[in-house]
Amino acid sequence: MSNKEILSVSEGEILDIEIEEDLLKANRELASANRKILDSCNVKSINVMGSIGSGKTSIIQWLIKELKNKYRIAVIAGDVTTDIDAERVREAGAKSIQINTGRGCHLDALMIRKAVKKLDLKQIDLLFIENVGNLICPADFPLGTHINMVVVSVTEGPYMIIKHPFIVKEANVVVINKIDLADQMEVEIDKLVDDAKKINPLTKTVATSVKENMGLKSLINALEL
Numbered sequence: 001m002s003n004k005e006i007l008s009v010s011e012g013e014i015l016d017i018e019i020e021e022d023l024l025k026a027n028r029e030l031a032s033a034n035r036k037i038l039d040s041c042n043v044k045s046i047n048v049m050g051s052i053g054s055g056k057t058s059i060i061q062w063l064i065k066e067l068k069n070k071y072r073i074a075v076i077a078g079d080v081t082t083d084i085d086a087e088r089v090r091e092a093g094a095k096s097i098q099i100n101t102g103r104g105c106h107l108d109a110l111m112i113r114k115a116v117k118k119l120d121l122k123q124i125d126l127l128f129i130e131n132v133g134n135l136i137c138p139a140d141f142p143l144g145t146h147i148n149m150v151v152v153s154v155t156e157g158p159y160m161i162i163k164h165p166f167i168v169k170e171a172n173v174v175v176i177n178k179i180d181l182a183d184q185m186e187v188e189i190d191k192l193v194d195d196a197k198k199i200n201p202l203t204k205t206v207a208t209s210v211k212e213n214m215g216l217k218s219l220i221n222a223l224e225l
């Protein structure tokens with residue numbers, strides 16, 4: 001979101017921007033309240049962001065299967081209309097809550113606050129929040145999570161990282177998924193890693209293939225789990 005560009009359009013637009021900024025500020029405040037609630041119950045939380053089809057749910061399932069004997073895990077699954085993902089993580093062995101956002105293209109901190117109220121946080125150690133499949137606005141709506149993880153897959157082509165700098169700036173971990181298809185897609189994994197590091201030198205990058213079971217240990221290390 002570039003405010004300056006929009007501000008030069010017309011007076012009517014300026015009002016929209018002010019409303020938007022209030023909304024973002026309210027979201028940030030709710031996000032820090034969420035963090036306090038999670039911290040008070042010793043729940044570590046991970047906001048999983050990425051486009052539809054990048055492999056967010058598969059990665060969450062993969063982590064659940066590996067970690068379910070170590071942590072009590074829950075998932076809040078955001079989706080526009082379906083509950084396919086919530087069902088998939090339930091099958092993998094975690095509690096799950098579905099948030100259907102309707103036309104909403106991201107989760108926000110208020111949705112998480114409401115969903116968290118339905119969970120018995122004292123019975124949970126680790127909470128995955130699968131955001132709506134989208135790499136644009138989830139960057140503007142922090143949820144209060146401890147880790148922001150962004151998933152891109154090589155099947156999305158070579159520009160997914162450089163075209164989404166705002167979300168990469170917010171990412172503690174960038175996962176480059178479906179690396180078993182990198183040659184076929186003619187995508188260079190090293191180039192994607194360089195792109196991510198240029199945008200956010202502090203972000204950790206992990207290359208994975210859920211299908212070929214590659215990179216799971218590195219991902220668990222990167223998430224400090």
Ligand code: MG
Pocket residue numbers: 056057058085130
């Ligand atoms: Mg999914």
Ligand code: ZN
Pocket residue numbers: 104105106137138
């Ligand atoms: Zn959105």
